[in-house]
Amino acid sequence: MSRVLVIDDEPAMRFTLEAVLGDAGFDVFSAAGGAAGIAEFEARGADVVLTDLAMPDVDGMKVLGTLRVQDPSVPVMMLTAHGSERVAVAAMKAGAFDYLPKPFDLDELVLSVKRAAENRSLRLENARLRTEASLRRTIVAESPAIRRVLDVVTRVAPKDVTVLLTGESGVGKDVLAATLHAHSKRSAKPLIRFNAAAIPSELAEAELFGHMKGAFTGAHTARLGYFQQADKATLFIDEIGELPLAIQAKVLRAIQSGEVQSVGGRPENVDVRLVVATNRDLATEAKAGRFREDLFYRLNVVPIRVPPLRERPEDIEPLVFAFVRSYADRYGMGQVEVEPALLEAIKTSAWPGNVRELENTIARLLALTVEDRLTLALWRSLDVDTASSARASLAGDPGPSHPLRARVEGFERSIIAAEFEAAQKNQSETARRLGVSRPAMIEKLHKYALLGRG
Numbered sequence: 112m113s114r115v116l117v118i119d120d121e122p123a124m125r126f127t128l129e130a131v132l133g134d135a136g137f138d139v140f141s142a143a144g145g146a147a148g149i150a151e152f153e154a155r156g157a158d159v160v161l162t163d164l165a166m167p168d169v170d171g172m173k174v175l176g177t178l179r180v181q182d183p184s185v186p187v188m189m190l191t192a193h194g195s196e197r198v199a200v201a202a203m204k205a206g207a208f209d210y211l212p213k214p215f216d217l218d219e220l221v222l223s224v225k226r227a228a229e230n231r232s233l234r235l236e237n238a239r240l241r242t243e244a245s246l247r248r249t250i251v252a253e254s255p256a257i258r259r260v261l262d263v264v265t266r267v268a269p270k271d272v273t274v275l276l277t278g279e280s281g282v283g284k285d286v287l288a289a290t291l292h293a294h295s296k297r298s299a300k301p302l303i304r305f306n307a308a309a310i311p312s313e314l315a316e317a318e319l320f321g322h323m324k325g326a327f328t329g330a331h332t333a334r335l336g337y338f339q340q341a342d343k344a345t346l347f348i349d350e351i352g353e354l355p356l357a358i359q360a361k362v363l364r365a366i367q368s369g370e371v372q373s374v375g376g377r378p379e380n381v382d383v384r385l386v387v388a389t390n391r392d393l394a395t396e397a398k399a400g401r402f403r404e405d406l407f408y409r410l411n412v413v414p415i416r417v418p419p420l421r422e423r424p425e426d427i428e429p430l431v432f433a434f435v436r437s438y439a440d441r442y443g444m445g446q447v448e449v450e451p452a453l454l455e456a457i458k459t460s461a462w463p464g465n466v467r468e469l470e471n472t473i474a475r476l477l478a479l480t481v482e483d484r485l486t487l488a489l490w491r492s493l494d495v496d497t498a499s500s501a502r503a504s505l506a507g508d509p510g511p512s513h514p515l516r517a518r519v520e521g522f523e524r525s526i527i528a529a530e531f532e533a534a535q536k537n538q539s540e541t542a543r544r545l546g547v548s549r550p551a552m553i554e555k556l557h558k559y560a561l562l563g564r565g
Contacts, residue, residue, distance in 0.1 A: 113228035116157035117141040118148030118174060119190065120166045128161060128220075135221045137228075145169025149177050152185075159227045160187045164198060164210075172202060179206045184234045186227035190215075250286065251430050254423035260287070260415060267413050268294035273366070275410045276388040278417035280536075281467030281560060284388040285349060287417060291386050292345040300344035305337045308350035308538055309553055315358045321373035338371045342381045351410070352391035352402060353538065363406045385410075390536065420465045427458050430466060434473040435485070445483055453487040464560030471560055524559040527552075531561055 115137045117128045125141040132139045140155070142148035146169045148162060160178060164171035175187050186208035191199045199210035208227050211220060252258050267274060268291045276284040285304075292302040310318050317327075321336030337346055348354075354362065365371045366385060372378045387410055396402035420427065431454060439447045462468050475493060476485050527545070534540035542552035555561075 112136065112138045113158040113231070114138045114140070114156070115159045115161065115224060115228075116148065116151060116155075118145060118151075118160065118162040118166075118171075120144045120163065120168075124163070124190075131217050131221065132224060135224070137224065145171065145174045148174055152178060152181065156182070157185060158231045159224055160185060161190060161224070162187060164189050164191045164202070172198075172205065175202060175205055175207055184231060186231055188223065188227060250283075250290065251426050251433055253429055254418075254425040256418040256423045257426060260417060263413070263415055264290060265294075267291070269296060271296070271384050273384075273410055273412045274386045275393075275412070275414045276386065276417060277393075277414060278388075278390065279419045279465055280390045281465035282417040282419055283466045284417050285347070287415070288345075288347040288349075288386045288388060292347070292384075295345060295384065297344050297384055303337050303341035303344060303346045304349065305346065306349045307353040309550075311549060312353075312355045312358075312539075315354060316361065317374050319358065320361060320371050321376070323373055323375035325375070327374065333373075336371065336373060338365055338381050338383055339373075339379070341383045345384045345386060348385070348387045350389060351387040352389040352393060352396060356401075356403060359403045359406050363403060363409060366406075366409045420462045420469065424458065427462075427469070428454060430469060431457060431473060434470050435477065438474045438477045439483075442477055444477065447477065448484045450484065450486040453485055453490055456487055456490065468560035523555070524561075527555055527559060528561055531556065 115132050117125055117132075117139060118141070119125050119128070120143055122143070125143070129139045129141055137159075140151065142151045145162070145166045148160070149169065151157075152160065160174075162171045162174045171189055175189070178185060178187055183206075187206070189199055189202045189207050189210035191210050191212050196212065199207075199212070202210060208230065209223050211223060250257070250261065252261050264287060274288075274291055276287055278284055288304075289302055292298060305319060307315065317334070317336070319336050319338060321334050321339055324333045337348075340346075348362075351362075361371070365381070365383070369380050369382060370378050371381055391402075393402050393407045393410070397404040397407045431449065435447050435449060439445070457469070457472075464471070472490075473485075476489060479493065480489055527541070530544050531541045534544060538553055538556065539549050541556075542549045545552065547555075
């Protein structure tokens with residue numbers, strides 16, 4: 112059912128239009144003037160807008176201009192008094208869908224609104240198809256699981272709604288965040304990225320919200336935070352579950368009021384579309400007191416679970432060839448052949464690091480091959496266990512036939528993997544257990560595809 116917003120300062124006219132259009136099957140609501148109509152549209156949206164031209168506070172031309180900025184696809188129809196045809200023509204040139212001079216025929220009104228609603232539906236469907244086609248050119252989506260994800264991404268990308276991307280490390284949450292931004296109304300500006308897991312907790316506030324010169328020791332110059340940098344754009348906070356509770360409160364405030372305050376500075380307003388990602392179960396974290404429950408509900412407006420690679424086996428083969436093409440071009444190689452035995456081994460292997468681990472493996476194979484051909488023998492020689500059983504083993508030794516470095520790295524990866532799991536994938540706790548700094552631990556986690564990029 113199409114939703115129609117009627118904007119008119121005359122109560123009798125609003126009553127008539129609501130009754131007639133309601134009887135015609137539309138979902139109708141109204142506003143008593145231009146300013147109220149703009150507020151209603153901002154709060155509730157509409158498929159068609161009927162606005163009077165002459166209103167005392169904000170006239171129809173200003174309403175038209177504002178709504179065209181907010182949503183260029185919504186048809187705006189002008190209701191004009193007798194003798195205002197010249198102004199109505201100007202409205203059409205400014206982007207109005209149609210105009211109806213008063214007094215108007217009610218049947219003609221209903222037909223015009225139906226045409227406008229059909230136009231809106233067609234434009235939205237065309238936009239959806241264009242977005243979907245673009246997504247399929249950039250994201251491998253052969254499996255039903257990832258196709259369902261892309262369907263949601265297609266629908267929410269153009270809307271300024273907060274999105275929560277969940278899933279294991281390495282599934283491609285960062286890629287989907289970039290896709291959401293690229294197909295949004297904010298795409299003219301760059302996507303601003305902040306990885307909460309890569310920043311020490313004591314620096315998170317200054318990084319996210321900025322700081323003034325002299326606000327603390329070492330603050331020799333003022334710095335814009337990520338929220339300020341993302342004004343009128345999209346801010347992607349990866350691994351948001353790693354943020355300290357005190358910083359979570361400030362993020363909640365920014366979402367609720369659009370107000371941020373730099374360290375040592377004054378509050379200021381920003382217009383930010385937020386996309387966040389985590390490999391944690393934030394609902395469980397909230398119940399345990401490790402994540403703010405009110406922030407979780409603010410973030411969980413549109414949750415999108417990105418499936419692990421084991422749930423989308425149909426995507427493995429096309430991903431392999433996509434990565435081969437990409438890295439072969441990057442390395443200046445020609446046509447690269449993939450041995451069928453290697454492809455079959457890759458397809459039947461477990462990939463705990465998901466897409467990121469698969470991508471790293473292909474990049475490594477291409478970097479080290481001496482010919483434009485990837486083989487199963489090469490993969491095995493690089494200690495990529497096709498059964499993946501050694502990945503989680505504490506023994507971790509690839510065997511005496513491998514170089515010392517490979518054997519040492521095998522031990523190191525196994526020890527880190529075991530401690531990372533024991534610490535419930537908490538980077539700080541893993542670093543503490545192994546006696547290394549948090550940045551050094553994060554570097555190791557990335558190196559061994561235990562953390563990935565999302």
